[in-house]
Structure formats: C-alpha cells, structure tokens
Amino acid sequence: MQQYLDLLRQVRDFGTDRGDRTGTGTRSVFGHQMRFDLSAGFPVTTTKKLHLKSIIHELLWFLAGDTNIKYLKDNGVRIWDEWADEKGDLGPVYGHQWRSWPTPDGGTVDQIQGLLDQIRNSPESRRLIVSAWNVADVDKMALPPCHCLFQFYVANGKLSCQLYQRSADLFLGVPFNIASYSLLTMMMAQVCDLEPGDFVHTFGDAHLYHNHFDQVDEQLSRTPGDLPHMHINPDVKDLFAFTFEDFELQDYVAQPHIPAPVAV
Numbered sequence: 001m002q003q004y005l006d007l008l009r010q011v012r013d014f015g016t017d018r019g020d021r022t023g024t025g026t027r028s029v030f031g032h033q034m035r036f037d038l039s040a041g042f043p044v045t046t047t048k049k050l051h052l053k054s055i056i057h058e059l060l061w062f063l064a065g066d067t068n069i070k071y072l073k074d075n076g077v078r079i080w081d082e083w084a085d086e087k088g089d090l091g092p093v094y095g096h097q098w099r100s101w102p103t104p105d106g107g108t109v110d111q112i113q114g115l116l117d118q119i120r121n122s123p124e125s126r127r128l129i130v131s132a133w134n135v136a137d138v139d140k141m142a143l144p145p146c147h148c149l150f151q152f153y154v155a156n157g158k159l160s161c162q163l164y165q166r167s168a169d170l171f172l173g174v175p176f177n178i179a180s181y182s183l184l185t186m187m188m189a190q191v192c193d194l195e196p197g198d199f200v201h202t203f204g205d206a207h208l209y210h211n212h213f214d215q216v217d218e219q220l221s222r223t224p225g226d227l228p229h230m231h232i233n234p235d236v237k238d239l240f241a242f243t244f245e246d247f248e249l250q251d252y253v254a255q256p257h258i259p260a261p262v263a264v
C-alpha cells in the first residue's frame with residue numbers, strides 16, 4: 001500500500017486548497033494513477049485498521065442491484081445512512097445502473113451479466129466496460145457516482161480491472177474503493193476461471209478534506225506491514241451467489257483504526 005501512502009503525502013504536501021460542495025474545504029490534485037498487483041496480497045491499509053465487513057456487504061449490495069440501505073442497516077453497515085431518504089432510498093445509484101440501466105424503449109440492461117458473458121466468450125474484447133454514470137439519471141441520485149466507470153482486460157490467463165474515479169475522498173473513501181474493486185476483480189476472475197491480475201486505480205479530483213489532516217499525519221507516521229491474503233470460497237462459480245461467509249481475510253495485522261468525520 002506504499003502507493004496509497006505516497007499519494008496521501010503528495011496531496012498533503014503539494015496539493016491545491018479548494019472549496020467544495022460540502023463546505024469542508026479540500027486539498028487536491030487532478031489526475032493520478034495507482035496499480036496493485038493482486039497476486040502480491042490483498043490491498044488494504046496496514047497503517048489503519050479497515051472495516052472490511054462494511055466493504056464486503058456494500059459490494060454484495062451493489063451486485064444485487066439494491067439501492068435501498070435496508071440490507072446494509074440489517075447487517076450493521078452505516079456508511080450510506082447520511083444520503084438516504086426517510087424510506088432508505090438513494091435513487092438510481094450504483095446497483096441500479098450496474099444491473100438495470102434503463103433503456104429508451106422501457107427495458108433494462110444488466111451490465112454485470114453482460115460483462116461476465118463478454119469475459120467468458122470474448123476475452124480479448126476492448127469493450128469490457130461498466131458505467132454507473134448515466135447522464136439522464138444523475139440528478140435523481142442521492143450522490144452522483146464517484147467510482148463511475150470500470151473496464152476489464154484479459155491477458156495470459158489473468159483478469160485486470162481499471163477504475164475511473166471522478167472524485168476521491170482519499171482518507172475515508174479510497175481505502176474502501178481499493179479493497180472493493182480488488183475484491184470484485186478476484187470474484188470475477190474466480191467465476192471466469194482466470195487468475196486475478198492488476199487493479200489499476202485512476203483518479204480525477206483526488207482530495208484530502210481539511211478536517212482529515214491530523215489523521216493523515218498520524219497515518220503517515222506509522223510503518224506499513226505485510227499485506228494480508230483474501231481467501232474466497234473456491235466452490236462459488238456464480239458471481240451472484242457469493243455471500244458474506246465466502247470471504248476470509250487472513251493474516252491481517254493492522255495498526256489501530258483512525259476515526260474521521262465524513263463530509264456530507
């Protein structure tokens with residue numbers, strides 16, 4: 001995770017201060033890329049304990065096409081609470097666009113099923129793309145997608161994934177995003193009989209909120225340890241059949257959690 005720590009340091013030391021929608025204030029850079037070799041261990045921060053349970057449940061919730069926070073709440077995950085309406089709805093966010101992107105004729109497109117079919121039948125395709133950025137729906141969403149487009153690539157029996165993230169809360173959101181897309185790549189690889197390759201993380205506005213600076217200083221003062229290993233139940237061959245119990249993060253030795261306020 002040295003790439004991640006280097007990015008925190010770079011933005012802290014050389015970023016530009018800007019106002020932002022939430023009124024908190026940020027320091028940012030525009031445009032950056034990181035690459036994680038998924039065979040080198042599972043990319044989670046060892047300099048701050050991550051709540052992997054929230055990350056796994058959120059990913060399963062996206063894949064189920066769900067956009068109401070009830071499932072998350074039932075599983076003790078609170079990360080979307082601030083954005084939901086009184087019924088728990090978030091509007092047509094990630095799950096909706098991934099699994100049932102609306103078409104002009106009243107139908108829907110299941111982009112994830114389409115992606116699985118393409119990876120299996122046409123692995124050299126350069127069109128292995130999922131987009132959550134539905135221009136016609138953006139104004140109906142509680143929050144327009146931050147991780148808005150991703151593409152897969154198959155070579156030498158390995159599956160790689162690149163994400164374009166338009167807006168990135170480096171201290172709170174990004175460790176979640178790295179772990180989530182790394183896990184998605186591993187799950188996709190398993191059900192397509194491929195090995196996991198790289199997760200490439202490309203950023204637009206990569207920012208540190210001004211009220212996260214002390215936490216960043218604390219994290220950067222710590223020495224990183226070895227990456228843990230993600231064990232996935234090898235019997236699952238259907239992407240939509242994974243459950244929380246199918247994942248086990250082994251040998252995760254992390255320094256204590258560092259709490260930080262989320263900008264709403």
Ligand SMILES: Nc1nc(=O)c2c([nH]1)NC[C@@H]1CN(c3ccc(C(=O)N[C@@H](CCC(=O)O)C(=O)O)cc3)CN21
Pocket residue numbers: 050051054078079080083143169172173174176258259260262263264
């Ligand atoms: N400002 C902001 N940052 C984000 O990262 C973010 C949003 N807004 N809005 C929508 C989603 C929700 N996501 C979130 C929201 C909160 C945490 C958070 O508070 N994380 C805590 C622990 C929370 C837990 O798992 O219980 C952390 O310390 O990582 C993380 C991601 C990512 N997104």
Ligand SMILES: O=c1ccn([C@H]2C[C@H](O)[C@@H](COP(=O)(O)O)O2)c(=O)[nH]1
Pocket residue numbers: 021143144146147167168169170172173174177263
């Ligand atoms: O997965 C996510 C979701 C959200 N974020 C962050 C990035 C920004 O700090 C806010 C979104 O605010 P906008 O004004 O819509 O850009 O949420 C993230 O890092 N990762």
